[in-house]
Amino acid sequence: MKQILMEDYNVIVIGAGHAGCEAGLAAARMGEKTLMLSINLEAVAMMACNPSIGGTGKGHLVREIDALGGEMGINIDKTFIQSKMLNTAKGPAVHSLRAQADKVRYHEEMKKTIEKEKNLDLKQGEVIDLIVEEGQVRGVLLNTGAAYRAKAVIIATGTFLRGKIFIGEWSFFSGPNGLSASIELADNLKKHGIKLRRFKTGTPARILGSSLDYSKMKEQAGDEKIVPFSFMNDELECEQVSCWLTYTNNKTHQIIRDNFHRSALFGGQIEGIGPRYCPSIEDKVNRFSEKERHQTFIEPEGRSTDEMYIQGMSSSLPEDVQEAFYKTIPGLENAKISRPAYAIEYDCIDPFDLKINLESRQIKNLFCAGQFNGSSGYEEAAAQGLLAGINACLSINGKNPFVLDRSEAYIGVLIDDLVTKGTNEPYRIMTSRAEYRLVLRQDNADLRLTKRGHSLGLVNMERFAKFSTKTEQVEKEMKRLAETIVFPNQALRFMEKNVSTPLQNKISLADLLKRPEITYDKLADIDKDQPKISSHAKTQIEVQIKYEGYINKQIKQIERFKKLEGKIISQELDYSKIEGLRIEASQKLNQFKPLSLGQASRISGVSPADINVLLIYMERERRRGK
Ligand SMILES: Cc1cc2nc3c(=O)[nH]c(=O)nc-3n(C[C@H](O)[C@H](O)[C@H](O)COP(=O)(O)OP(=O)(O)OC[C@H]3O[C@@H](n4cnc5c(N)ncnc54)[C@H](O)[C@@H]3O)c2cc1C
Numbered sequence: 001m002k003q004i005l006m007e008d009y010n011v012i013v014i015g016a017g018h019a020g021c022e023a024g025l026a027a028a029r030m031g032e033k034t035l036m037l038s039i040n041l042e043a044v045a046m047m048a049c050n051p052s053i054g055g056t057g058k059g060h061l062v063r064e065i066d067a068l069g070g071e072m073g074i075n076i077d078k079t080f081i082q083s084k085m086l087n088t089a090k091g092p093a094v095h096s097l098r099a100q101a102d103k104v105r106y107h108e109e110m111k112k113t114i115e116k117e118k119n120l121d122l123k124q125g126e127v128i129d130l131i132v133e134e135g136q137v138r139g140v141l142l143n144t145g146a147a148y149r150a151k152a153v154i155i156a157t158g159t160f161l162r163g164k165i166f167i168g169e170w171s172f173f174s175g176p177n178g179l180s181a182s183i184e185l186a187d188n189l190k191k192h193g194i195k196l197r198r199f200k201t202g203t204p205a206r207i208l209g210s211s212l213d214y215s216k217m218k219e220q221a222g223d224e225k226i227v228p229f230s231f232m233n234d235e236l237e238c239e240q241v242s243c244w245l246t247y248t249n250n251k252t253h254q255i256i257r258d259n260f261h262r263s264a265l266f267g268g269q270i271e272g273i274g275p276r277y278c279p280s281i282e283d284k285v286n287r288f289s290e291k292e293r294h295q296t297f298i299e300p301e302g303r304s305t306d307e308m309y310i311q312g313m314s315s316s317l318p319e320d321v322q323e324a325f326y327k328t329i330p331g332l333e334n335a336k337i338s339r340p341a342y343a344i345e346y347d348c349i350d351p352f353d354l355k356i357n358l359e360s361r362q363i364k365n366l367f368c369a370g371q372f373n374g375s376s377g378y379e380e381a382a383a384q385g386l387l388a389g390i391n392a393c394l395s396i397n398g399k400n401p402f403v404l405d406r407s408e409a410y411i412g413v414l415i416d417d418l419v420t421k422g423t424n425e426p427y428r429i430m431t432s433r434a435e436y437r438l439v440l441r442q443d444n445a446d447l448r449l450t451k452r453g454h455s456l457g458l459v460n461m462e463r464f465a466k467f468s469t470k471t472e473q474v475e476k477e478m479k480r481l482a483e484t485i486v487f488p489n490q491a492l493r494f495m496e497k498n499v500s501t502p503l504q505n506k507i508s509l510a511d512l513l514k515r516p517e518i519t520y521d522k523l524a525d526i527d528k529d530q531p532k533i534s535s536h537a538k539t540q541i542e543v544q545i546k547y548e549g550y551i552n553k554q555i556k557q558i559e560r561f562k563k564l565e566g567k568i569i570s571q572e573l574d575y576s577k578i579e580g581l582r583i584e585a586s587q588k589l590n591q592f593k594p595l596s597l598g599q600a601s602r603i604s605g606v607s608p609a610d611i612n613v614l615l616i617y618m619e620r621e622r623r624r625g626k
Contacts, residue, residue: 003147009035011392012140012148014127014185015156016044018378019370019385021110022070023154026389028120029069030457032396035148036114037140039126039160040179045075045110047103047378048159048176049203051301051309054229056086057429058379059096060410063445065379065386066230069458071113072382073230079105081303082222082240092543093437097227100243102302128184132192136364143184152365152392155189156385157372159201161347162186166264167340168318176203176344186347193362195350199426200272201376202280202314202343205322206307209300211336217244217298227535231446231470232463234534244298244331248281248313251328255321256285264316264343272345275376275426280314280343281325296329307338316343348372351418356595357391357401358384358415367392373418376426383411390456402456403595405565407436407558408448420594420602436561438547438554443539447471473537478544481510486526494526513545564611565598567618578617585610 011027013020016038024036038044053076054062066073080099087094114122125146130153131139139149163181165174173181190196222240260266263282265274274280279287284294297311310332315322319340326335351374353361358373360366369388370381390402404412413434418427431437440448450467453459459467488503491512495502500517509527512518520538524530544551571593575586585606594600597618601611 001145003141004145006146006148009033009121009148009150010396011035011152011154011389012037012150013154013156013389014140015154015158015160015370015372016041016114016122017156017158017370017381018045018072019156019158019372019381019388020154021045021114022065022072022382022385023156023367023369023389023392024114024120024122025071025117026069026386026458027154027393028117030390030393032119032393034120035150036120036122037125037127037142038122039124039175039182041111041122041124042107043160043175043179044114044122045107046177047101047106049201050311051103051299052098052100053080053106053378054096054098056094056096057410057431057433058377059086059098059229060431060440060442060445061379061383061414061429062097062229063231063442064409064411064449065382066232067445067449068386068453069450069456069460069463070382070386071110072379073228074232075106075110075113076101077228077230077233077236078109080236080238081300082243083226083236083238084223085227091438092441092443092547094431095442096431097229097442099229100222100241100299102304104302104304126180126182126185129188130192130363130366132363137366151396152367154367154369154385154388154392155372156369156381156388157182157185158381159344159346159371161196161372164345166270166316166343166345168262168264168316168321169267169269170318171264171269177339194360195353196347197350198272198345199348199371199374200270200274200343200345201278201426202274202316203341204281204310204313204315205326205337205341206301206339207298207310207326207332208336208338209306209308211334212244212298212308213331213333214244216331217246220245220297231450231536232466234536241300241303243300245295246298246329246331247293247295248325248329249293252281252325253285255325255328256282256317259317259321260286262318262321270316270343270345273425274343275428277428277430278314278376278426280316281312282315282317298331313341314343315341317341346371348374350374350422352422352592354419355401356403356415356419356599357395358388358419359391359395359401365392365395367395371426374423374427375414375418376428380414380427380429383414387411387415390458402452404449405562405598406434407439407561407565409445410434410440413440416599416602420592420599421604436554436558438550439558441543443536443543446536447540470534470537470540473531473533474540474544477531477533477537477541478510480529481513481541481545482508484509484527484529486512491526497525498522510545513542514548516546561598564601565596567597567615569594569596569600569614569618571595578613580613580617581610582607
């Protein structure tokens with residue numbers, strides 16, 4: 001059948017999920033004529049699973065996306081229904097913002113933003129094939145015969161690619177939420193030499209709130225003081241809704257155990273590998289059989305629906321078993337299930353087949369992002385979408401790739417982990433994955449990244465002005481606090497009021513703020529010149545002063561890391577020619593073509609001894625002027 005040649009674009013994004021949205025907006029904001037395609041426009045920024053954005057590690061990603069000029073932070077600040085800062089009892093490195101989202105509004109607001117964006121077209125259409133000429137992508141073909149040409153294409157197909165739903169013994173090809181799966185593209189990608197593998201994830205049932213008995217649960221309210229995700233917002237107001245905590249029990253576990261044989265997971269129907277950190281309830285009952293109960297949070301899906309999300313209870317057991325085990329949970333005795341739990345299997349790429357700029361190693365100017373790269377989670381997807389969008393633009397303009405390393409951003413940790421270390425299950429970000437997490441805090445993402453977003457043309461004037469004001473405020477105030485001295489008698493009542501050891505000698509306000517019981521806001525009692533500054537600036541000042549010693553120590557570690565990371569390796573190097581390098585190492589290095597000695601050191605199968613051989617070889621070549 002003859003293709004119908006349509007309009008040309010510079011960048012085409014296959015998918016309008018969390019990755020596709022950031023990729024499309026980034027490319028358009030960097031001035032490239034961009035087309036976003038989605039099988040169904042109802043899937044634009046669809047939250048197919050948990051109705052929340054953020055959490056440990058994920059909140060850091062959202063802040064970094066925001067700092068670089070991405071959209072997720074702004075969108076959740078417009079549509080959240082509850083906000084909580086997690087881990088506040090621990091240090092600032094793991095403080096993580098998490099917000100419950102109104103799913104429908106989250107989708108609507110993101111779709112509106114995309115529809116209004118200059119240079120960006122959003123169309124409903126299913127891509128069935130890539131147009132590839134001489135190893136370079138040149139466009140896409142839709143199942144309508146429409147062919148769109150472009151200089152770069154970004155694949156962000158999520159859990160739709162050869163999506164297959166499993167509920168007990170029954171299964172059928174489908175995307176999430178009953179939307180159609182994308183089958184033909186999967187087959188054609190293989191024809192273009194793209195290796196695909198099967199991953200799986202699962203979601204719990206949705207239950208009507210009116211059928212629940214909250215008197216048997218523990219209310220989980222949001223924080224009184226709401227901290228915005230976006231650095232563009234200083235304060236937010238919201239009539240917050242609550243989540244509810246309840247637990248499974250032995251009755252729940254027994255029903256599940258009695259039906260292990262009917263679970264798609266244990267029945268062997270599912271071949272895809274699932275996320276270790278998001279196990280299904282049958283997986284938990286099986287793996288942690290000694291546990292008497294598992295906690296489950298009942299989370300509202302939005303203000304315009306009575307549907308509740310049953311967190312921690314995803315399953316692929318048959319519907320009748322679901323009906324039975326959900327009703328054993330206190331508060332769910334009369335549960336009315338509006339959508340059954342299910343598992344979904346889908347095709348994704350092996351991230352070893354990607355370069356550090358998320359470009360395919362097989363096809364030039366083909367970029368990949370999101371769940372398609374083997375990650376799991378809205379935030380992980382959005383972060384990759386943003387970087388794929390940026391790098392597609394840089395590549396078509398012949399510019400160097402934009403790479404964030406592990407000491408600069410969680411986004412750097414995420415992408416380096418995927419493409420250098422690989423993953424054999426859906427990858428989820430966690431603070432424990434970041435070596436330099438005291439420096440990669442969520443509160444300073446803008447100080448680390450906004451200037452870089454500005455030089456890419458992604459950060460607009462308004463954001464840059466706000467950022468500059470904040471950095472000035474922080475610098476000026478840090479200096480003033482260090483130079484302002486208080487004397488013991490002056491602070492007597494203040495120390496008493498704050499149950500702090502009385503001063504023996506004069507001290508600067510900065511040193512006083514180092515005391516754990518003293519906060520910047522409390523200092524106002526004895527510091528009449530305290531200026532009015534933004535809440536984001538206050539957080540910055542407090543953390544930088546209170547953790548100064550630890551932060552400086554980590555900065556030293558980063559300097560050592562940068563030494564190896566800064567040793568760039570030529571992509572033309574044939575490692576089999578380097579004497580002293582072990583065969584396994586030279587094979588791995590030739591396969592990966594690492595960008596730097598630092599990246600080479602993280603490839604499994606490359607030992608510190610190999611890195612030493614390489615270092616000596618590079619030093620010798622440098623002296624010979626090569
Ligand atoms: C059942 C289920 C359970 C999940 N559980 C969890 C969990 O527990 N924890 C967690 O962190 N995350 C979970 N997720 C994952 C989370 O939803 C994804 O990580 C996130 O949505 C990935 O974003 P994405 O942009 O990569 O893909 P998606 O949000 O899936 O978007 C993909 C987009 O691609 C489009 N598309 C696909 N194929 C084509 C084509 N051929 N042509 C045109 N458009 C196409 C779709 O229309 C859609 O717009 C779950 C997802 C599902 C479905």
